Amino acid sequence: MSHTLTVPAPPAPSQAAAGPVDxxxxxxxxxxxxxxxxxxxxxxxxxxxxxxxxxxxxxxxGHEPGSTGTVFEHTVQGEDCVAVGGIRTASMCEHHLLPFTVEVSVAYRPDGQVLGLSKIVRIVEQHAHALQLQERLTAQVAEEVARLTGSQAVAVWAVGEHQCMTVRGVRAHGARTATEYLLPALACDALLTERLRRAAAMTGASR
Ligand SMILES: [Zn+2]
Structure with a gap:
């Protein structure tokens, strides 16, 4: 006996805002x-x-209200970087509806404003609580930090363990996936990227 499941068409752009849960x-x-x-x-x-x-x-x-505020004015004479690492959360692979755990590090160079540190954690949580891809999660967190701080020097790293790789398919237990996203303005600035990478490394988190 076979069963036919009706699969509804996916929403057109994969980042379409999800509706309420029925x-x-x-x-x-x-x-x-x-x-x-x-x-x-x-x-x-x-x-x-x-x-x-x-x-x-x-x-x-369940969505929290969208990201607003919690930025503070910040002007310094020298050059500085802010990094928050070791942000561990769980998300859901949209291809298999299986969870993945992920550890995220965020680093940026403030451009007149800094973000509340716990806000950075909340941004990661917000974007993780969705049907996701690790690659997209990494990019979305960077774009959101850039949007809120006005800084174009933002880098995000994520290291994930995907159940869709361990309980099905290749059954690669212990395999980890690393993703990196640099905002376009950073991608051609190797020196600044390296500084952000070093700042993130100081948190001791895996990248
Ligand atoms: Zn998957």
Whole structure:
């Protein structure tokens, strides 16, 4: 016996803002999925599973209000860099709906303004809580830091471990994926990139 699942078309641009989570519909879909997987959804262990999974998705994709504020004026005579490393979070691979854990480092050269340090962590969290690709997450965090600080010298590194590589396909346990994103203005400035890289290395985080 075969089952046909109707797969809705993906939203056109992959970064399209997601709508609210329809918890009741998710619950229903999970129940159908379990049945399609040949499971008895009335057995005690699975009875509450659809509701639990629906609550998870609502929580995971629940959006905080967009990024605003929390920048401070900052003028110095010399040259400075700011780096925050070791930001660990979890995201969800949009190709397989399997989680990946990721450690992110952000470094930038302030251009008259600095960002609240915890805001940097929040930016990473916000962009991680989505159906994502590590490559895009890395770029989005950099673009957001640039947008809020007005600095064009922003670099972001991420090291991820993807369950879609460990529990399926190549089953490459322990394989890690590193991504780097430099804003275009940085890409041709090797010296400044190196300074940001050194600042990020000082946090002791893996890059
Ligand atoms: Zn994947």
């Amino acid at each position: 918890t009741a519909a998710v619950e229903d879909c999970v129940r159908q999925l379990l049945r399609a997987l040949g499971q008895d959804t009335d057995r005690p262990g699975l009875l509450e599973t659809p509701a639990r999974v629906a609550r998870f998705w609502a929580e995971f994709l």
